[in-house]
Amino acid sequence: MNRPSLGVVLMSVGAVATVAGALMYVLPGPGLPVLLAGLALTAGGAAVRITGGR
DSSP states (O other): OOHHHHHHHHHHHHHHHHHHHHHHHHSSSOHHHHHHHHHHHHHHHHHHHHHHTO
16 A cells, blocks of 8 residues: 555545544544544544655
């Protein structure tokens, strides 16, 4: 798996985790840690995607 596609996978997983965290934040559940992890995965995936394309 090359670096740009790894970045896309990380951003996709991060987006799903962010949405799940936002839903759990509104509903009863541990939403804030999942939301923060999703945002971190999305940012990390974007960084890998940007730096891997050069």
